Amino acid sequence: MRYFIFFGYDGTNYHGWQIQPNANSVQQELQRALSILLRKEIEVVGAGRTDTGVHARNMAAHFDWNPEEKVSEEKVSEERIPMALDQLVYRLNRILPRDIAVYEVREVDAEMHARFSATSRTYHYYIHTRKDPFERHYSLQMNYPLDFEKMNQAAQHFLHHEDYAAFCKAGGDNKTTICHVSAARWVQTSPTTWYFEITANRFLRNMVRAVVGTLIDVGRGKITMEQFLDILHNGSRSDAGESMPGNALFLEDVGYDFKDEMIRS
Incomplete structure (x- = not known):
């Protein structure tokens, strides 16, 4: 059984x-x-x-x-x-x-x-914009201003994109870099705390942390929207943002279709 x-x-x-x-x-x-x-x-x-x-x-x-x-x-x-x-x-x-x-x-x-059999996986990446001793273990402190509106604009492009080679750890054993993203957005939970939510049918190794790092580069103004789109469509891992620390990343949910019922963990 x-x-x-x-x-x-x-x-x-x-x-x-x-x-x-x-x-x-x-x-x-x-x-x-x-x-x-x-x-x-x-x-x-x-x-x-x-x-x-x-x-x-x-x-x-x-x-x-x-x-x-x-x-x-x-x-x-x-x-x-x-x-x-x-x-x-x-x-x-x-x-x-x-x-x-x-x-x-x-x-x-x-x-x-x-x-x-998993139909979806959802990750959250947590950040905070003010020093907070109670956030430090499970959230990443940002020490510079971020344009979350621009970061959300960039994130929406993931919904219409399939090849995530630019966000895959080099030397991985992936047979394909195709992923179908169904949700990607920054959510504010307090004046100083945010999380990035992304849902897809599958994820590549290190993909979420690289995606977050690239979006933060957009929010900081280190790269323009045009540069972001060029990375998304034509770039390699070395062109995308840095891989963010793992302590702020959570696998939030895994979804399954079980007969007529959706099982969620």
């Missing part, structure tokens, strides 16, 4: 989502906890990757498990499985570090895949 697990994490202490040889990762911690509780080696497949220090407010992954193995000789009825999953969530949260929290585990169709 296949199960989806929905969870969030503070990425400060992790070298991203994916398991790495000599560094701690969120995937490693989740697999360890599941394997302990289910008494067998469990492999978890995530909806995507996040880089070192990047956070996820709502992440999804899937794993395969036969509940009957856990209950030994006693047959598991359909009525008992949801209760078992509730207990699994509770026990996972007891084992996992405090910076990882599981929200839900649910059974899904066998063909559902956390990565390939």
Whole structure:
């Protein structure tokens, strides 16, 4: 049986989502906890990757498990499985570090895949324009004025563009640099705090942080709108803005179409 697990994490202490040889990762911690509780080696497949220090407010992954193995000789009825999953969530949260929290585990169709069945992913990048000791860990302080109206004008061009080669980390293993962006905008949440929201069917490695860096160059007046459009349509990674720090980036949501119901983490 296949199960989806929905969870969030503070990425400060992790070298991203994916398991790495000599560094701690969120995937490693989740697999360890599941394997302990289910008494067998469990492999978890995530909806995507996040880089070192990047956070996820709502992440999804899937794993395969036969509940009957856990209950030994006693047959598991359909009525008992949801209760078992509730207990699994509770026990996972007891084992996992405090910076990882599981929200839900649910059974899904066998063909559902956390990565390939995802229809959308939404990221937020947070900035603040005044020194604030309570924002510094999860938001980037901007020490210069920004023209957010111009930045939003530039962001709208992402909705009509598909090839994001200029915002992809050099040397990546992407088979294609085509992405379909359905939302891109700067949102003000207080007189001194903003976030950039972007939703797409997929993202390239380092794409969001490069997009934000380029938009900030527009807002600072370092590049004109004409230069921005030239980067968007004809540029390479070296032409786009710098990659912004990962601590202010959050994977906010992953969307799925499940039969007639939209599942959101």
